[in-house]
Amino acid sequence: MITARGLERRFRRKGRTGGEVHAVKGVDLDVEAGELVGFLGPNGAGKTTTLRMLTTLLKPSAGTATVGGRDLLTDPLGVRERIGYVAQGGGSAPESKVADELELQGRLYRMSKADAIARGAELAEQLDLTGLDQRPTKTLSGGQRRRLDIALGLIHSPDLVFLDEPSTGLDPQSRANLWDHIRRLRAERGVTVFLTTHYLDEADALSDRLIVIDDGRIVAEGTPDTLKAQVNGDRVEVGVDPEQGADAAEIAGRLAGAQELSVSDGEVRFRVPRGDVALPELLRALDAKSIPMLSVQVHRPTLDDVFLTLTGRSLREAEESTRAA
Amino acid sequence: MLRDTWLIFRRDMKAALRNPTWIMIGIMQPLLYLFLFGPLMVRAMQAQGLSEVDGWMLLTPALIAQLALFGSSFVGFGLLADYRSGVVERFRVTPVSRAALLLGKVLASALQAVVQALLIIALAYLAFDLDAPVGGVLLSLVIVFLLAVSLASCSYALALTLKSEETFPALLNAVLIPLLLLSGILLPITAGAAPKWLYTVSQLNPFRHVVDVERNSFRGDFTMDALFTGSVVVLVMAAVSVWWGTRTFQEESA
Numbered sequence: 060m061i062t063a064r065g066l067e068r069r070f071r072r073k074g075r076t077g078g079e080v081h082a083v084k085g086v087d088l089d090v091e092a093g094e095l096v097g098f099l100g101p102n103g104a105g106k107t108t109t110l111r112m113l114t115t116l117l118k119p120s121a122g123t124a125t126v127g128g129r130d131l132l133t134d135p136l137g138v139r140e141r142i143g144y145v146a147q148g149g150g151s152a153p154e155s156k157v158a159d160e161l162e163l164q165g166r167l168y169r170m171s172k173a174d175a176i177a178r179g180a181e182l183a184e185q186l187d188l189t190g191l192d193q194r195p196t197k198t199l200s201g202g203q204r205r206r207l208d209i210a211l212g213l214i215h216s217p218d219l220v221f222l223d224e225p226s227t228g229l230d231p232q233s234r235a236n237l238w239d240h241i242r243r244l245r246a247e248r249g250v251t252v253f254l255t256t257h258y259l260d261e262a263d264a265l266s267d268r269l270i271v272i273d274d275g276r277i278v279a280e281g282t283p284d285t286l287k288a289q290v291n292g293d294r295v296e297v298g299v300d301p302e303q304g305a306d307a308a309e310i311a312g313r314l315a316g317a318q319e320l321s322v323s324d325g326e327v328r329f330r331v332p333r334g335d336v337a338l339p340e341l342l343r344a345l346d347a348k349s350i351p352m353l354s355v356q357v358h359r360p361t362l363d364d365v366f367l368t369l370t371g372r373s374l375r376e377a378e379e380s381t382r383a384a
Numbered sequence: 385m386l387r388d389t390w391l392i393f394r395r396d397m398k399a400a401l402r403n404p405t406w407i408m409i410g411i412m413q414p415l416l417y418l419f420l421f422g423p424l425m426v427r428a429m430q431a432q433g434l435s436e437v438d439g440w441m442l443l444t445p446a447l448i449a450q451l452a453l454f455g456s457s458f459v460g461f462g463l464l465a466d467y468r469s470g471v472v473e474r475f476r477v478t479p480v481s482r483a484a485l486l487l488g489k490v491l492a493s494a495l496q497a498v499v500q501a502l503l504i505i506a507l508a509y510l511a512f513d514l515d516a517p518v519g520g521v522l523l524s525l526v527i528v529f530l531l532a533v534s535l536a537s538c539s540y541a542l543a544l545t546l547k548s549e550e551t552f553p554a555l556l557n558a559v560l561i562p563l564l565l566l567s568g569i570l571l572p573i574t575a576g577a578a579p580k581w582l583y584t585v586s587q588l589n590p591f592r593h594v595v596d597v598e599r600n601s602f603r604g605d606f607t608m609d610a611l612f613t614g615s616v617v618v619l620v621m622a623a624v625s626v627w628w629g630t631r632t633f634q635e636e637s638a
Contacts, residue, residue: 114477139479150474152466154402155395166391167478211474 060219060251061090061113066122068108082108084275085122090253092218095245097266098255099362101374105275106255107147110223113253114144127219140168143212143220147227151207153197157188160196160207161214168215175214182210186240202233206240213244220244222254226261238265259362259374269362271369278369283362290360290368291318293334297341298354301325310344325353334358385481392480392488396462400496411500414451418443418508425571426512437513444508444516445524445598446569448501452528453564453591455500456535457556459493460543467547486633490536490626497532498525516602523601523611527618531594534621537629544632567591572599593617 068083083105090096100106111117113126115135124131127141151160158179165175183189186206196204205225212220225241226234242265244250256262262269263283271279271286279286299307301324308322311329314337320329331337334357345352358364366374400407426439434442466472475485505521508514539556546552566573566582566589573586586592597614605611 116473116476136479139477142477144474144477146470146473148470150470152399152469152471154399159395159398163391163395164474164478167388167475167480169479 060092060094060128061088061124061126061253063088063113063124064122066109066112066124067120068105068112068117069120082275083112083119086272086275086277088113088124088270088277090251092251093245093249095241095252095265095267096254097262097269098253098272099259099262099269099366100255100257100272102257104272106257106272107223109272110144110221110253110255114142114221115139116144127217140215141217141219143215143217145208145212145220145222145225147223149204149208150211151196151204154195156193156195157183157199157207158192161192161210164211165214170215178214178216179210182213185243186210187236200233201229202236205229205233205237209240213250216248217250219251219253222252224255224257226256226258234261241265257374259366263362271366273366273370279365286362286365287360290364292316292330292332293360294328294330294358294364295334295337295341296354296356296358297327297352299325299327299345299350299352303350306348307345307350310348310350311341313344314341385484388481388484389488389491392475392484393492394488396489396492397495399462400492407496407500410455410496411451411503413454414447414500414504415507417447417450418504419511421570422508422512437515440508440512440514441516441602442572442599444505444514445602446567446595447508448504448524448528449531449567449591449595449598450564450569451500451504452497452531453535453567453569454560456493456497456532457539457560458553459489459536460539460552461549463489463540463543464547464549464552467544472544482634483630486537486540486629487626489540490533490629493536494529494532497536498529501525501528517604519606520601520604523606524598527594527598527601527614530618530622534618534625537622537625541625541629541632563589563591567595569595590617590621594621 064087066083066086067081070080070082072078072080086105086109098106098109108117112119113124113131115131115138119131126138129137129141131138158176161179161182162172162175165178166172170178180192183192186209188203188206188210191199191203196207199207209222209225222241226237229237238261241252241254245252254265266283268282269280269286270277279289297307297311304322304325304327308320308327311317311327312320314329314331316332317329317337320327322328338355338357342352363374422440422443425443426436429439429442430436463472476482502525505514542555543552546555566586568586573583573592575583578586593614594617597611597618600610600614
């Protein structure tokens, strides 16, 4: 459904100093029909730029792509007819009525007036927007407006839909509800979904397959589980008396497969393949040296660990460094 | 393309009708000039030996040109609002023609300018001594329409280029005030009354010629001499502006 090779995008920096920002540095993508793919990365990694290129809003500086069976560079109109796009900030005019927006959107996709109205009503029902058709969009709740944005992106029944950060700014309940809608969309209509997110839980809960981007490059792809399996085991944190920290660390270091060992202020951290198996052994060894264990935590690998392993920084650190830059 | 233009035109007209206060606010400025400045100017003209009717015949067509000049120049604000709410981007992902995105908006703005001009003419006719031939009024409305098309195209193109709610009005005011003063809208800039240098500078201002042609058509002076320059100027302005606007809407950064 999507094939991209070597997509690149450079931006000229504003101002007299000039210079260039190399936002996307050569991205290869393959998305099969019917897949629900999550495009994960910190803010500023190049997610939205890649998405805007795939949806014909930005011309790539280099590279080629086929989207929905049409060539992105030579047939952007063909691509536009076949895809739906829901932008990060939405796209409904605050003063316009829900029904008017849906009808106009359908007609811009060359549907007849009657078809556009019928399809708008159908989508409104599917996305829990019934009874809101005469309301100005500014009076909708955040979750309702988001669902309207999705309805606008689906009005022409595209086979491929791009969602840019779909749940940003929603409360937890609306988020869970939105996820259900996205899953249903795929299950019932077989729509291919390509969504960007910087939320790990969203990527984990929703996607069949993840593509991880950092600093304009694809750094990994795979199902959430295979990605997590690449991380070297569980993370264990043991609390001891600060004076015994070094001794405790030495003991922990002797555990089979222990690595990434660190200690600070009585907090000993390390990774082992199986945290649940390593713990009783560690407890016995510490006991033998009369070091009482004050606290203990075992973390299963998360996507944040995946990100950390791949890039050397956690997703949150990556976001902070982008913001500072 | 025609269908797309019609869809966008209808959307903008719907928005304008939903909130007609804006049309009223747009017409306030020329109305104030008509009622608070008009009588004064007409007296001043009488002192120079013109009749009262002549005075109103000078002011009214100039006011509808001013209305188009100011009203249509600020339509870009509406586009900036659409840009912020993501509507522009939403439209750009659909197969809609980019030229239609501009033309639909421009035609809706121009139609509103013509309606406002009609209101001003009707009020001037009812309240004061205005006596213009129907043909002349119709021609002046065509010119207002073309002027509004030019300015609205430029305004949309400029708004989309600047993408800033602060820079946009600042730049407009910096450009519009000299254009207004040098167009002779408030007091006709004639070779006899104005200093020579000011007269020469005003000849370089395209709006001056548009205001002249408005006044001539109001007077019912349909000679080649009276209409040629202004008509050519307004047609060229409209063509160049629509071209610029369309190009800006077609650019990817828009």
